Amino acid sequence: MGIYDRDHRQNDPWKNNSKKETEFDRQQKIKLKEFKQIWKLEKPKSKSLVWFIPWVVGLLIILAIAKEFHKHNTTNPITPVSAQNIEQPIFKPSKALPILPTSILSASYDQASTTCPLSIIADNKNYYIKLCDMLRGGKTVAKFFVRAGEELKTTIPAGNYKIKFGSGDEWYGEEELFGQFSQYGESESLNFNYDGYTSQGHTISFYQQVNGNFHTNNIGRDSVLQD
Numbered sequence: 001m002g003i004y005d006r007d008h009r010q011n012d013p014w015k016n017n018s019k020k021e022t023e024f025d026r027q028q029k030i031k032l033k034e035f036k037q038i039w040k041l042e043k044p045k046s047k048s049l050v051w052f053i054p055w056v057v058g059l060l061i062i063l064a065i066a067k068e069f070h071k072h073n074t075t076n077p078i079t080p081v082s083a084q085n086i087e088q089p090i091f092k093p094s095k096a097l098p099i100l101p102t103s104i105l106s107a108s109y110d111q112a113s114t115t116c117p118l119s120i121i122a123d124n125k126n127y128y129i130k131l132c133d134m135l136r137g138g139k140t141v142a143k144f145f146v147r148a149g150e151e152l153k154t155t156i157p158a159g160n161y162k163i164k165f166g167s168g169d170e171w172y173g174e175e176e177l178f179g180q181f182s183q184y185g186e187s188e189s190l191n192f193n194y195d196g197y198t199s200q201g202h203t204i205s206f207y208q209q210v211n212g213n214f215h216t217n218n219i220g221r222d223s224v225l226q227d
Contacts, residue, residue, distance in 0.1 A: 096170040105143040114155035116192035117201035122146040125167035134160040158194040185216040
Protein backbone atom coordinates (compact mmCIF):
# COMPACT_ATOMS: atom_id res chain seq x y z
CA MET A 1 0.00 0.00 0.00
CA GLY A 2 2.81 2.34 0.87
CA ILE A 3 4.54 1.87 -2.47
CA TYR A 4 1.29 2.19 -4.29
CA ASP A 5 0.39 5.23 -2.39
CA ARG A 6 3.75 6.94 -3.13
CA ASP A 7 3.53 6.10 -6.83
CA HIS A 8 -0.03 7.33 -6.89
CA ARG A 9 0.94 10.75 -5.54
CA GLN A 10 3.78 11.09 -8.01
CA ASN A 11 1.60 10.09 -10.94
CA ASP A 12 -1.53 11.93 -9.86
CA PRO A 13 -3.01 13.26 -13.13
CA TRP A 14 -4.85 16.11 -11.39
CA LYS A 15 -1.65 17.33 -9.81
CA ASN A 16 0.24 17.27 -13.14
CA ASN A 17 -2.61 19.00 -14.91
CA SER A 18 -2.55 21.72 -12.28
CA LYS A 19 1.15 22.43 -12.96
CA LYS A 20 0.56 22.60 -16.74
CA GLU A 21 -2.37 24.97 -16.24
CA THR A 22 -0.31 27.31 -14.10
CA GLU A 23 2.53 27.40 -16.64
CA PHE A 24 0.09 28.05 -19.45
CA ASP A 25 -1.48 30.93 -17.61
CA ARG A 26 1.89 32.43 -16.94
CA GLN A 27 2.85 32.26 -20.63
CA GLN A 28 -0.48 33.81 -21.62
CA LYS A 29 0.03 36.70 -19.21
CA ILE A 30 3.48 37.36 -20.66
CA LYS A 31 2.16 37.34 -24.21
CA LEU A 32 -0.76 39.62 -23.25
CA LYS A 33 1.65 42.04 -21.58
CA GLU A 34 3.89 42.09 -24.68
CA PHE A 35 0.86 42.64 -26.89
CA LYS A 36 -0.26 45.61 -24.81
CA GLN A 37 3.20 47.12 -24.86
CA ILE A 38 3.44 46.74 -28.64
CA TRP A 39 0.11 48.42 -29.26
CA LYS A 40 0.57 50.89 -26.36
CA LEU A 41 -2.42 49.52 -24.54
CA GLU A 42 -0.54 49.21 -21.36
CA LYS A 43 -0.15 52.40 -19.33
CA PRO A 44 3.49 53.47 -19.59
CA LYS A 45 5.51 54.06 -16.54
CA SER A 46 5.71 57.63 -15.28
CA LYS A 47 9.44 57.84 -16.01
CA SER A 48 8.79 57.39 -19.76
CA LEU A 49 6.81 60.70 -19.85
CA VAL A 50 9.67 62.87 -18.64
CA TRP A 51 11.14 63.46 -22.13
CA PHE A 52 7.67 64.24 -23.56
CA ILE A 53 6.66 67.01 -21.12
CA PRO A 54 8.93 69.78 -22.55
CA TRP A 55 7.59 69.12 -26.03
CA VAL A 56 3.99 69.46 -24.83
CA VAL A 57 4.78 72.69 -22.95
CA GLY A 58 6.62 74.14 -25.98
CA LEU A 59 3.74 73.27 -28.30
CA LEU A 60 1.24 74.99 -25.99
CA ILE A 61 3.39 78.14 -25.88
CA ILE A 62 3.67 78.24 -29.69
CA LEU A 63 -0.09 77.84 -30.07
CA ALA A 64 -0.73 80.67 -27.59
CA ILE A 65 1.68 83.02 -29.43
CA ALA A 66 0.15 82.16 -32.80
CA LYS A 67 -3.35 82.84 -31.48
CA GLU A 68 -2.33 86.26 -30.10
CA PHE A 69 -0.54 87.18 -33.34
CA HIS A 70 -3.61 86.26 -35.38
CA LYS A 71 -5.80 88.35 -33.07
CA HIS A 72 -3.71 91.51 -33.53
CA ASN A 73 -3.17 91.08 -37.27
CA THR A 74 -6.71 90.37 -38.35
CA THR A 75 -8.09 93.14 -40.56
CA ASN A 76 -11.64 94.00 -41.39
CA PRO A 77 -12.98 92.36 -44.54
CA ILE A 78 -12.86 94.46 -47.68
CA THR A 79 -16.28 95.64 -48.73
CA PRO A 80 -16.86 95.81 -52.48
CA VAL A 81 -17.32 99.35 -53.80
CA SER A 82 -20.78 99.81 -55.18
CA ALA A 83 -21.55 101.58 -58.41
CA GLN A 84 -23.23 104.32 -56.37
CA ASN A 85 -19.97 105.08 -54.55
CA ILE A 86 -18.01 105.20 -57.81
CA GLU A 87 -20.40 107.73 -59.27
CA GLN A 88 -20.05 110.20 -56.37
CA PRO A 89 -18.57 113.53 -57.52
CA ILE A 90 -15.01 114.48 -56.62
CA PHE A 91 -16.42 117.48 -54.77
CA LYS A 92 -19.88 117.86 -53.32
CA PRO A 93 -21.61 120.62 -55.27
CA SER A 94 -24.37 122.74 -53.87
CA LYS A 95 -27.93 122.34 -55.00
CA ALA A 96 -28.27 122.68 -58.76
CA LEU A 97 -29.34 126.14 -59.92
CA PRO A 98 -31.68 127.11 -62.74
CA ILE A 99 -30.01 127.10 -66.15
CA LEU A 100 -28.96 130.62 -67.13
CA PRO A 101 -30.29 132.19 -70.32
CA THR A 102 -28.02 132.55 -73.32
CA SER A 103 -26.31 135.86 -72.58
CA ILE A 104 -23.16 137.92 -71.94
CA LEU A 105 -22.46 137.51 -68.23
CA SER A 106 -19.75 140.19 -68.11
CA ALA A 107 -17.40 142.18 -70.37
CA SER A 108 -14.52 144.50 -69.46
CA TYR A 109 -13.79 146.00 -72.88
CA ASP A 110 -15.17 149.20 -74.36
CA GLN A 111 -18.38 148.40 -76.18
CA ALA A 112 -17.63 151.15 -78.74
CA SER A 113 -14.59 149.20 -79.93
CA THR A 114 -16.46 145.96 -80.56
CA THR A 115 -16.15 145.68 -84.31
CA CYS A 116 -15.50 141.95 -84.90
CA PRO A 117 -18.35 139.45 -84.93
CA LEU A 118 -18.34 136.36 -82.68
CA SER A 119 -20.97 133.64 -82.85
CA ILE A 120 -21.06 130.61 -80.49
CA ILE A 121 -23.36 127.63 -81.14
CA ALA A 122 -23.95 125.04 -78.41
CA ASP A 123 -24.65 121.35 -79.03
CA ASN A 124 -26.81 119.35 -76.58
CA LYS A 125 -24.90 120.72 -73.56
CA ASN A 126 -24.94 124.06 -71.77
CA TYR A 127 -21.73 126.10 -72.10
CA TYR A 128 -19.95 128.51 -69.77
CA ILE A 129 -17.31 130.40 -71.80
CA LYS A 130 -14.47 132.76 -70.94
CA LEU A 131 -12.91 135.01 -73.58
CA CYS A 132 -9.19 135.41 -72.75
CA ASP A 133 -7.12 138.23 -74.31
CA MET A 134 -3.74 136.75 -75.28
CA LEU A 135 -2.22 140.25 -75.76
CA ARG A 136 -2.92 140.86 -72.06
CA GLY A 137 -1.40 137.62 -70.75
CA GLY A 138 -4.56 135.53 -71.11
CA LYS A 139 -6.66 137.81 -68.93
CA THR A 140 -10.40 137.12 -69.02
CA VAL A 141 -12.19 140.03 -70.72
CA ALA A 142 -15.67 138.53 -71.15
CA LYS A 143 -17.88 135.68 -69.90
CA PHE A 144 -20.73 134.09 -71.84
CA PHE A 145 -23.38 131.46 -71.18
CA VAL A 146 -24.96 129.52 -74.04
CA ARG A 147 -27.85 127.15 -73.45
CA ALA A 148 -27.97 123.73 -75.10
CA GLY A 149 -29.00 123.99 -78.74
CA GLU A 150 -28.89 127.81 -78.78
CA GLU A 151 -26.60 130.43 -80.37
CA LEU A 152 -24.99 133.54 -78.93
CA LYS A 153 -24.13 136.42 -81.29
CA THR A 154 -22.02 139.38 -80.20
CA THR A 155 -19.10 141.60 -81.25
CA ILE A 156 -15.70 141.95 -79.61
CA PRO A 157 -12.68 144.21 -80.16
CA ALA A 158 -10.04 143.21 -82.68
CA GLY A 159 -7.27 141.12 -81.15
CA ASN A 160 -5.93 137.68 -80.45
CA TYR A 161 -8.10 135.55 -78.15
CA LYS A 162 -8.46 132.10 -76.68
CA ILE A 163 -11.61 130.73 -75.13
CA LYS A 164 -11.87 128.49 -72.09
CA PHE A 165 -15.11 126.64 -71.56
CA GLY A 166 -17.00 124.14 -69.49
CA SER A 167 -20.09 122.17 -70.52
CA GLY A 168 -22.68 120.06 -68.75
CA ASP A 169 -26.33 119.43 -68.00
CA GLU A 170 -26.68 120.88 -64.49
CA TRP A 171 -25.52 124.33 -63.43
CA TYR A 172 -24.06 125.02 -59.96
CA GLY A 173 -22.87 128.60 -60.39
CA GLU A 174 -19.63 130.25 -61.46
CA GLU A 175 -17.70 128.76 -58.52
CA GLU A 176 -18.59 125.11 -59.19
CA LEU A 177 -19.74 125.26 -62.82
CA PHE A 178 -21.29 121.97 -64.04
CA GLY A 179 -20.37 119.53 -61.26
CA GLN A 180 -19.29 115.95 -61.86
CA PHE A 181 -20.59 115.05 -65.33
CA SER A 182 -18.95 117.84 -67.29
CA GLN A 183 -16.19 118.59 -69.76
CA TYR A 184 -13.67 121.42 -69.80
CA GLY A 185 -11.40 122.66 -72.55
CA GLU A 186 -9.63 125.55 -74.22
CA SER A 187 -9.23 126.54 -77.83
CA GLU A 188 -6.28 127.48 -79.94
CA SER A 189 -5.60 131.19 -80.54
CA LEU A 190 -8.20 133.00 -82.67
CA ASN A 191 -7.44 136.23 -84.52
CA PHE A 192 -10.12 138.92 -84.88
CA ASN A 193 -9.10 141.68 -87.30
CA TYR A 194 -10.44 145.13 -88.29
CA ASP A 195 -8.70 147.32 -90.88
CA GLY A 196 -10.96 150.34 -90.57
CA TYR A 197 -13.31 149.16 -93.30
CA THR A 198 -13.93 145.47 -92.88
CA SER A 199 -13.81 143.15 -89.91
CA GLN A 200 -12.99 139.50 -89.58
CA GLY A 201 -14.59 137.34 -86.89
CA HIS A 202 -15.40 133.72 -86.13
CA THR A 203 -18.35 131.39 -85.70
CA ILE A 204 -17.64 128.65 -83.17
CA SER A 205 -19.81 125.55 -83.29
CA PHE A 206 -19.48 122.88 -80.62
CA TYR A 207 -21.16 120.30 -82.83
CA GLN A 208 -18.44 117.79 -83.69
CA GLN A 209 -17.74 117.46 -87.40
CA VAL A 210 -15.45 115.14 -89.35
CA ASN A 211 -13.64 117.98 -91.11
CA GLY A 212 -13.97 120.56 -88.36
CA ASN A 213 -11.32 123.28 -88.05
CA PHE A 214 -11.94 124.34 -84.45
CA HIS A 215 -9.43 122.47 -82.27
CA THR A 216 -9.60 122.28 -78.48
CA ASN A 217 -7.59 120.69 -75.66
CA ASN A 218 -9.01 119.15 -72.51
CA ILE A 219 -8.22 120.99 -69.28
CA GLY A 220 -9.35 120.80 -65.67
CA ARG A 221 -12.18 122.72 -64.04
CA ASP A 222 -9.70 124.76 -61.99
CA SER A 223 -8.02 125.97 -65.19
CA VAL A 224 -11.32 127.34 -66.40
CA LEU A 225 -11.89 129.14 -63.11
CA GLN A 226 -8.45 130.79 -63.20
CA ASP A 227 -8.10 134.13 -64.99
